[in-house]
Amino acid sequence: MSLTFYDFTMAPSPRRTRILLAEKGIAHQVVQVDMMKAEQMGGDFRKINPDCTLPTLKLDDGTVLTNVAGITAWAEATYPEPAMMGTTPLEKAEIATWVSMAEQDLGMAIPNAFRNTNPAMKDRALPGPVNYCQIPELADRGLKMIDAFIVKLESHLEGRDFVAADQFSVADITVVCFLDFARVVGKKIPEDCPNLKRWRKHLGTRPSINL
Numbered sequence: 763m764s765l766t767f768y769d770f771t772m773a774p775s776p777r778r779t780r781i782l783l784a785e786k787g788i789a790h791q792v793v794q795v796d797m798m799k800a801e802q803m804g805g806d807f808r809k810i811n812p813d814c815t816l817p818t819l820k821l822d823d824g825t826v827l828t829n830v831a832g833i834t835a836w837a838e839a840t841y842p843e844p845a846m847m848g849t850t851p852l853e854k855a856e857i858a859t860w861v862s863m864a865e866q867d868l869g870m871a872i873p874n875a876f877r878n879t880n881p882a883m884k885d886r887a888l889p890g891p892v893n894y895c896q897i898p899e900l901a902d903r904g905l906k907m908i909d910a911f912i913v914k915l916e917s918h919l920e921g922r923d924f925v926a927a928d929q930f931s932v933a934d935i936t937v938v939c940f941l942d943f944a945r946v947v948g949k950k951i952p953e954d955c956p957n958l959k960r961w962r963k964h965l966g967t968r969p970s971i972n973l
């Protein structure tokens with residue numbers, strides 16, 4: 763199978779797919795799309811993904827997948843082992859719950875915090891081909907949401923090695939990608955969060971996390 767993965771190493775969403783492909787051992791070639799040079803908005807890439815976002819995955823039959831959730835669902839269905847979305851109904855429910863919470867409370871909150879005030883992102887408050895104006899209040903709210911999620915996760919990780927279902931999963935991948943990226947708004951795991959620090963250190967022993 764010949765897959766092409768459109769990636770940008772510094773961005774959190776394509777990192778989620780990069781880790782997933784590595785954990786499942788799915789062979790692929792990589793094309794870097796430099797977001798610092800706005801290559802995701804350029805004509806060449808726009809022809810491949812009109813949404814102008816990363817990650818993007820082109821399958822060998824030419825089908826293009828343009829969304830983390832879609833790529834993840836395809837990868838899990840095509841390569842079920844190792845399971846990354848849980849096996850039992852309750853594991854699946856717990857993992858999906860944490861992915862959804864992390865996407866909202868970090869994955870939306872972090873870009874809200876920097877895209878709504880940064881002058882360089884004027885009218886670029888949301889990713890994609892449509893321009894949206896900045897709403898500075900969303901930056902304040904985003905920072906509060908990140909703090910609240912960190913408090914919740916620190917308490918949740920007491921006695922746990924993984925975010926959900928006692929196994930490494932897309933919940934850990936989602937949280938680590940966004941939590942690491944929170945540095946762009948000055949947030950990192952606080953010193954007084956031993957559970958989060960232990961979890962992050964343990965996760966760092968997996969080669970995929972350091973790709």
Ligand SMILES: N[C@@H](CCC(=O)N[C@@H](CS)C(=O)NCC(=O)O)C(=O)O
Pocket residue numbers: 773774775776802814815816817828829830831888889890
């Ligand atoms: N719907 C997409 C969105 C992912 C997303 O927001 N990706 C960011 C990089 S982390 C992006 O492509 N941003 C393009 C931009 O800011 O113009 C998904 O979940 O896969």
